[in-house]
Amino acid sequence: MDIILPDKEYFSIGEVSKIVNLPQYILRYWETEFTPLKPQRRESGHRKYTKKEIEQVLKIKDLLYNQKFTIDGARGALAEMRRQKNQQLALDLTSNSAAIELLKETKKTIQEIARLLK
Numbered sequence: 001m002d003i004i005l006p007d008k009e010y011f012s013i014g015e016v017s018k019i020v021n022l023p024q025y026i027l028r029y030w031e032t033e034f035t036p037l038k039p040q041r042r043e044s045g046h047r048k049y050t051k052k053e054i055e056q057v058l059k060i061k062d063l064l065y066n067q068k069f070t071i072d073g074a075r076g077a078l079a080e081m082r083r084q085k086n087q088q089l090a091l092d093l094t095s096n097s098a099a100i101e102l103l104k105e106t107k108k109t110i111q112e113i114a115r116l117l118k
Contacts, residue, residue: 003058010048013039020057030060033071036078 003019005011017024031037037056039047049057059081063074 003054005051005054010050011054013047013049016049016054016057019054020061022057022061027057030057034060034075034078036082 005019011019013024013027016027020027031039034056037053037060039049039053042048059078060074063069063077064071067077069077
C-alpha cells in the first residue's frame, strides 16, 4: 500500500501518527529500538520527521505487523536491507566506472581516427 505524502519537508509526530495509523507512543518507542529512526528536533524540542523517516516507519510497521517479525527480527531485517542496498550501490558504482573507462577509450580511438584522417 503506497501512501501519498503531502508536499512538505517536515512532519510533526501527530501528523506522522495519522499518516501511518499508529499511536504517537509507538513512534516514540520505536525511536529507542530502531537506530535509523531518529527524527530531528525543532528548537522547541518537538520532533520533525522527514518523508524518508516516514518511509522507515512504514517499513518497520510492515515487518512487525504484517510479516510478524519480533523487534529483534525487524532490526536484523532492516540491517540486511541496508547492507543489500549498500552492496547494490557499490555494484552500480563499479558498473558506472567501467562504462566511463569504455567511453574514455572510445573517445581516444575517435580522436586518433580523426588525427589520421587529417
